[in-house]
Amino acid sequence: MTTITSARIVPSNLAAxxxxxxxxxxxEGGQEVKVLSYYDDELHFSAAEFVGLTQVQVDELFHQRDVAYLRS
Structure with a gap:
């Protein structure tokens, strides 16, 4: 599996x-893909957290954060 070399977060835009x-x-290889959508009033991520991860690891990270939020 290929890993992420860079990431950027596009914040929500309620007006749009x-x-x-x-x-x-x-x-790796230069392909840019949307790997995750989330409600930024509930969960918080930084772009640096995604560098070096695979898509499967991104999904696992989201699941862990989402479960922690729902249990809080």
């Missing part, structure tokens, strides 16, 4: 009807 923040990542 975009209710979730998005993480766009560039993988």
């Amino acid at each position: 009807g975009q209710y979730q923040a998005e993480v766009h990542a560039t993988f």
Whole structure:
């Protein structure tokens, strides 16, 4: 599996009807993909957290954060 070499977070924009923040990542080989959407009033991520991860690891990270939020 290829890993993420860089990532950027696009914040939600309620005025434009975009209710979730998005993480766009560039993988080895240069392909940029939206790897995650989340409600940024509930969960918080930094772009640096995604560097070096695979898509499967991104999904696991989201799941861990989401469960922790729901249990809080």
